Amino acid sequence: MSERVIVVGAGIVGIATALQLRLAGLDVLLLDRGEPARETSYGNAGALAVSDVIPLAEPGVWRRLPGWLLDPLGPLAVRWRYLPTLAPWLARFALASRPARVASLTRALAALLNRAAADYAPLVARAGLDGMWRRHGALTLYRDAAELERALPAWRRKAEHGVAWQTLDQAAVQDCEPALRDGWARAVKVAAWSHVDDPYLFSRGLLDAFVAAGGVFEQAEAAALSERGGKVDGVVCADGRMLAAGQVIVAAGIWSDRFTRQCRYRVPLESERGYHVNLPKAGVALRHFIQCASESFVILPLADGGLRLAGTVELAHRDAAPDWRRAEILLDKARGIVGDFSTEDMTLWMGNRPSLPDTVPVIGPAPDRAGLYFAFGHGHLGLTLAATTGALLRDMVLQRPSGLDLHPYRLARF
Ligand SMILES: Cc1cc2nc3c(=O)[nH]c(=O)nc-3n(C[C@H](O)[C@H](O)[C@H](O)COP(=O)(O)OP(=O)(O)OC[C@H]3O[C@@H](n4cnc5c(N)ncnc54)[C@H](O)[C@@H]3O)c2cc1C
Numbered sequence: 437m438s439e440r441v442i443v444v445g446a447g448i449v450g451i452a453t454a455l456q457l458r459l460a461g462l463d464v465l466l467l468d469r470g471e472p473a474r475e476t477s478y479g480n481a482g483a484l485a486v487s488d489v490i491p492l493a494e495p496g497v498w499r500r501l502p503g504w505l506l507d508p509l510g511p512l513a514v515r516w517r518y519l520p521t522l523a524p525w526l527a528r529f530a531l532a533s534r535p536a537r538v539a540s541l542t543r544a545l546a547a548l549l550n551r552a553a554a555d556y557a558p559l560v561a562r563a564g565l566d567g568m569w570r571r572h573g574a575l576t577l578y579r580d581a582a583e584l585e586r587a588l589p590a591w592r593r594k595a596e597h598g599v600a601w602q603t604l605d606q607a608a609v610q611d612c613e614p615a616l617r618d619g620w621a622r623a624v625k626v627a628a629w630s631h632v633d634d635p636y637l638f639s640r641g642l643l644d645a646f647v648a649a650g651g652v653f654e655q656a657e658a659a660a661l662s663e664r665g666g667k668v669d670g671v672v673c674a675d676g677r678m679l680a681a682g683q684v685i686v687a688a689g690i691w692s693d694r695f696t697r698q699c700r701y702r703v704p705l706e707s708e709r710g711y712h713v714n715l716p717k718a719g720v721a722l723r724h725f726i727q728c729a730s731e732s733f734v735i736l737p738l739a740d741g742g743l744r745l746a747g748t749v750e751l752a753h754r755d756a757a758p759d760w761r762r763a764e765i766l767l768d769k770a771r772g773i774v775g776d777f778s779t780e781d782m783t784l785w786m787g788n789r790p791s792l793p794d795t796v797p798v799i800g801p802a803p804d805r806a807g808l809y810f811a812f813g814h815g816h817l818g819l820t821l822a823a824t825t826g827a828l829l830r831d832m833v834l835q836r837p838s839g840l841d842l843h844p845y846r847l848a849r850f
Contacts (some may be wrong), residue, residue, distance in 0.1 A: 438524065440461055441833060442671050442681040444695070446472035448822040449641045449811050452685035457561055457824030460834060465679065466646065469657035473639035476689055479785035481714050482638075482744035483574070483725050484553060484630045487599045489546040490590060491795035492815070493533040497501045511762070513762065515752035522751055524534040525704045525731045528793035528850075537794070539586030544796050544844035546597035553630065555823035562758055563645035568638055570737075574629035574725040575604070575613060577620045577773065584622040589730060591624055596652045599627045615722050617775045631725045633739045639808050658688075660698055661808065667806040673723075683833055685809045687825075690754050690790040692812035697848070699802060703850050705813055707754040707788040711763035712746040713770075714738075714785065718777035724791055731769045743777065747771045748788075758786040791815040792850075799825050799845040801832060808835070810847050 439462075446468035453464040466472075467659045496553040514522070532541060560569050578584040584603065591601055604612060604623045612625065647653055657669040657674035663685060670680040686695045696703045715738075722737035733747030746765040750759065763784040769775070770827070792798065792813035802808035809832065811825050828845075 438670070438680040438682050440681045441683045441685065442467060442679060443670060443684065443685045443687055445688035446643065446653065447475055447687065447689050448477040448635070448819050449666075449689070449814060449825055450475065450685075451639055451643045452559060452822035453685060453687055453811055453826035453829050454651055455562075455646040455649070456823070456830040457833065458563065458649045459558070460830050462833065464646075464651045465680075465681070466643075466651060466653045467656050468653070468718075469674070472643050472850070473636055476787040476789060477639050477672050478636045478818050479746075481712065481734050481744060481788050482631045482633070482635045482819065483734065484556070484632075485817060486549045486552055486596055486630075486820065487601065487626045488820070489542050489549055489594055489597045489599060490818060491532060491538060491541040491545065493529045493795065494590070495533055496536055496590075497533065507751065511748055513748070513750045513759075514748070515756060517754050518756070521753070522706060525706045525793050528704050532570055532794040534776060535844055540844065541794055541796055542597055546599075546659070547840055548821050550598045552820050552824050553628065553826045559642055559645070559823050562649070563641045565632075565638060565641045568633045568641070569630060570633065571628060571630040571724070572630075572723050572770055573625055573627040574727060574730055575609070575623045576617070576727040577609070577618070577623055578622040578624075578729055580621045583683040583730065584624070586750050587624070594746075599626065600628060610652075613724055613726075615720050616726075616773055617773060619654075620773075622673040625724075630723060631736055632819070650818055663805065666805060668802075668805050683806075683807045683809065685811055688810040689786040689812060689818075692790065692810065696810070699805060699808070701847060703798070703802070703813075703847060704793055705712065705845055706751065706791055708815060709750040709752055709754070709758075710746065710789055711748055711760075711766070711785055712744055712785045712787075713760070713766050714742070714744050714783045715723065715762050715777060715779060716740075717780040718743040720774045720777050722774065724771065728769065728773055733766055734841075735770060735773065743774070745772070754788045760784055775820070788814050789791065790818070795820060796844055797825065798847045799828050800842055800847060803848045
């Protein structure tokens, strides 16, 4: 039997997992049907969003939903024709919003997020990417004291799960981030938040480290899992080749359902599509990652005064045509935060967040097939949790204790 581990999918989750395994001395083959890190991991907002411990289906979401859905360019949009397909996902989302469930999901997310930066540190050091990893913290902006007051219960709940934060008044906001327009009366600063200048180059840097450490990357489409006697023993490629492996890890983002379907697992994986506007010559020197609470979008400071505006959720089929108005609307929103900026060389992008209705990724073994593991469904947190996902899978493959209760991340919860 082959001792090799095959990782299917070279987005950030597959790349970080492959690197963790390789650094532990395993023989690793990483596959992608296209260029590595060119799908969702290409254009995300670059944040290690370590304070996002509360699942999306928190009880307050239902109050805001009607207003959002009436506005086609609001923070959340649904392509109505897709609604029948979405129904099982939405039903699960509703179940996940029960208070007891939110509490256990928050614990599960916090257990991953609290170690995310520590799991990245050795990978970043190995890849020489320290200069790209900015540990300046994030500011969440509020227009007035009342808006902050409404947000404080959620911040207090985050504090109960290990998130340290502080409030800033208007003078402190200006002092902390002079490039912001006046008028942001309050902010919450999370010092432990960090970001990378360019998530694509960051992912490619980790891939280079994987190859330099003796890992193998191959461009090939995995068409199916090969199984023998209830055990997965490799991958059958679209070109007909069989690649043997002792263990296979599926980290194929939104396309992971191809493999769960083959195994007849029913997993409610859907795309929460998101958009970005890249402004490499914006000419705005921000230091912190910026979140705008009322508008549900974020600003990533790029190198040399550039900005990336990102956010919005669109529930639609992953292959549906993009609605670029959802990206363009971010321009006006951003002007309200940082004033005017240059749009020279602006580009727009849309990506598929691989999303599970309870916000918690699947990280772990298949219920009834030896040698098969899954790592998908990271939703809004794929960059943040990639190194941790890889560390947990490394420990599972090596049958080492991870020090974490892995129960909440299992596929069999669906
Ligand atoms: C607008 C936006 C902003 C975001 N901001 C953040 C952020 O700030 N912080 C954060 O943590 N997350 C963020 N995210 C989420 C994050 O980008 C995703 O969770 C993450 O990229 C998912 O990574 P992945 O490796 O699972 O999937 P992907 O990056 O999509 O990679 C999957 C890979 O699998 C390959 N593949 C698929 N099928 C096969 C097959 N059969 N054979 C071989 N290869 C295959 C694909 O080609 C692809 O390369 C954001 C997302 C969006 C859309």
